[in-house]
Amino acid sequence: MNLLGTWIAAGLTVAILSFLYRDNPFYKFAEHLFVGVSAGYWVIYIWAFDVKPMLIDEFLRQAGVEKWLLIIPAVFGVMMLMRWVPRTAWISRWPISFTVGIAAGLALTAQVQGYIIPQIQATLLPLVSIGKTTSETIARSFNNIMIFVGVVCALLFFYFSREHKGALKVGSKVGIIFLMIGFGASFGYTVMARISLLIGRLTFLLQVFGLR
């Protein structure tokens, strides 16, 4: 049974890889199978991890007010599915606005507390930093200056309320330099990630064919 599974997996792997030659029925088959299978997974997941433990089991377990309050999310959930019928689709706006409201409320404070404040704090750096040796002092100060200049100039690049002339122009030009280095680093890392995925797949295939 496991051997069969391994060959199914290997077959599907090859079917997808065949896209490299050109688009073909094998690839199309695998692609559509993937979309169908992953959609099916959602249904099982929502049942096993959402509806059953959080609604049905809780409803059976709880008593009194707690029990009946669970009706509210259940009704919201059903309202969500009303979207499937065009005439009742508007009812789904209620639960959607509930989820959107919660997400927005949580995000508002989280982004300030979790990003903006700590990142401003981390950029509040003295431009000189005295180390044990002169070369350490120079290196540390240089790094502090680079972080400070980089952040400020990148922010200047995204400043739109004024024509970029004079000092603003110079600042935003420096900003672009930092941005490009940043994007380059991301690109390098992304290349690495993509190759790693191929390594993973090829290792699997080579193992199936007994070459590793």
Add this chain to the structure above:
Amino acid sequence: MKREVPIIITFLTGFLCVIAFFIPHPPLGDLQQRFLVWYAIVYGFTMVLGLDSLLKYNVKKITQRKEGWQYSYVLLFGLALVLVTGFQSWLKYGTPFELRSSFMYCYIHIIVPLQATMFALLAFFISSAAYRAFRARTFEATLLLVAAAIVMLGRVPIGKMIWSEIPVVSDWLLNIPQLAAKRGIQIGVYLGGVVMSLRIILGIERTYLT
């Protein structure tokens, strides 16, 4: 009813989450927790919504015999296969996630290789894209190229074999200028996020209601 109620719901829930953050006094914490649990339940339902457009689209494709309609059968077959094995495993083991179950069998032998290989294709595309598109056309593009090359060498063992300082330079690039750039971009992006949340809570932003 169709427009006002949703805007009121959004305002109340969003505002509650904001003030419960600042005011620890009861009953705000309890109320927020209850809302979060409900959110988790309702959120689950939103994720099956996509199923509807998927099914509609493919059934239409089959009935109208559009180009490639045969593949829509493959898609529906995949969907049915997972549903059947899922519930069969659930009946047999009490959970679909028993590692021996037919559901997990489908998972490990169908979904994992398909997903993984889809992404492995990118390794090839990135190579050919790098070859064809990454040209030192301008000063900026050149900077990007050089930084990318240093990181690509610095993050693999062979970089150190070529020149022992390459990893040092690549670490510095990542830790100093790269960091500064990302911070500069992200402060702006997250300010945008904060403002979007505010607009939603205040009901200025209503596109999600269409």
Add this chain to the structure above:
Amino acid sequence: MRILDRLAHIDRRLIFLTIGLAVAIPIIMKLKMPIRISSEVRSAYETIEDLPEGSVVLASIDYDATSAPELTPMFRSFLRQCFRKKLKVVYTGHIAIGLPLAQFDLDMIATECGAVYGVDYINLGYRPGYTAVMIGIGREIRDFFAVDYRGVPVDSFPMMEGIHNYGDIALIVDFAHGLAAEYWIQYVVSRFGVRMFACVTGVMAPTLYPYLQAGQITGIIGGLQGAAEYEVLVGQPESAAFGMPAQSIAHLFILAFIVFGNIGYFISRRKK
């Protein structure tokens, strides 16, 4: 000149073939290369080393098969380090389709290290809701996870006694291929003051450096190289460390292609 011209117009299928071989041959030949440890990975490793025995670590599985080659070795090394140090692991996640994948590793490494389910580790499974779940379990885990992934009440397991919220969790380790790591930092680390480090794909790693410098996380394990370094630190080099030679060779070829492309570009520009 004709050779250079030809280098500037390589067919893409030839590139595909070259990259395929550049990856496959080192794997078949089982090449080995020394791994250099970077400071981000070392500090992540030491975060766990510094925890007292019996501390609870929350592992969040926020990846799926699309990035398994990078993240699976990290997750395995993490489990080995935790179980050997007698730490307790709570397993949950937000990418539903990835959780069963890592569950195979969880059960495998637990058996290898003699860890017992319900005593040394627990698999809570998944709940939809993402950030709402992250914030909600900061108050009480049971409000969301009254039962484990099989539907068994969590209170029936000895290890969950006394674990209620982030106050009882010494460290969060996130295994992420997307925005999850940033969500954990923004919604949980800052709000509840928990320590955390992130194991992420190469694509996501650069984004996390600002958090590291700001002290919001204690380390980054990024991409296959990070995974290999972590494997070496934990003392059990496996798939990541063995993949690095293939990675190296492939990078060299890609760089060569970029150089060829640019040579061709400059020649054609000069002709104009």
Add this chain to the structure above:
Amino acid sequence: MLQSIVILGLLAQPPANVIAYDTPNDEGSSITLMWERSPADSGDAILFRGYEIYRSESATGEFKSVGFVPAGATRFDDGNSEIQDGKEYYYIVRSVTDSGFEDSAVVGPVASGAQWFNSQRVNVLAIALLVSLLVIYYIRRAHAGGRLFVRKIAGLDAIEDAVGRSTEMGRPILYSFGLSYLNEVWTLASLSILYRVAQKCGEYSTRLLVPHYDPLVMSAAQETVKQAYTETGRPDLYDERDNPFLTADQFGYAAGVDGMMMREKPGAVFWQGYFYAESLILAETGHSVGAIQIAGTTSVEQIPFFVAACDYTLIGEEMYAASCYLRPEPQMLGSLKGEDLTKAMIIVFLLCGAVLGTLGILSEHFFDYRGLSVLFERIVQWFNTF
């Protein structure tokens, strides 16, 4: 016998200076205890196990264990629903070794309570309020018709050129939102840019293809294109088949758009929205069919591919600014202005911080004066989140 008791006593010396207080910034039902380590506690759990905490409702009454912390700890939060706010409690902290224990003096009485404001989050409130007020102010001003300036963005002129060139070559234009959904900011920005592109296409009578990933975005885009054509007096140009839904699958969508590009050979391609790993497949194909490509996205991870393969790339917020420039809608414009001003304040603040910090270090190093450093440290501390 006597000797061993003395030794045990030494080993288990009690913790000193135990204090108990209402846990701050919480919703009540919690009391915090702090103490200094027992002299026997070297942080090593082998000899010295840790501290057991006992609570009682009276100083002399029955104490019951409420928790245990390992060696090295100096703090315990007794957060428990048993604790009633306003009621007085007494505590004992007990040192526990393998062979014995020793109790601290009884501390108390202490009562818990709930707070009305989390004073640790003052900084979050301040910054959230600042941003909110600025944005609301500018949105109102934009609504009232106040003129708000947005600078010119490189690449926007290229829209006209690109459409013009495509027309000359007799090729269509392709516009993609990537994997965007309707409730996202970039989708709104992209709709504004699409409006402008569609207007230009209307003027030049060029075909505009917009393949879709999300059905909701599709209906919004169809409306936008229709409206733009109507406004340029060419409603006849609109064809719903040029605005098709492809599939809601990432690679399926990429393959679909790829196929469309290979068949139709567009003269210009616009990538405006949110993109994931498929970005490079799309941009490379666009490049290979020889189209002018103009990209705009906030997905930082994907920008490098667009920068490399496209002729113009609107980076991050530049895309929002571009949409405001092309179609100044009050909400977007007001938000952009508010964010801009916040950024300006952050820049000024960072500058002042850097100057103060630098002067602090220098004055400390050369004149042994610590005043400035202390002030700088205080400012940095204000940003602590926990």
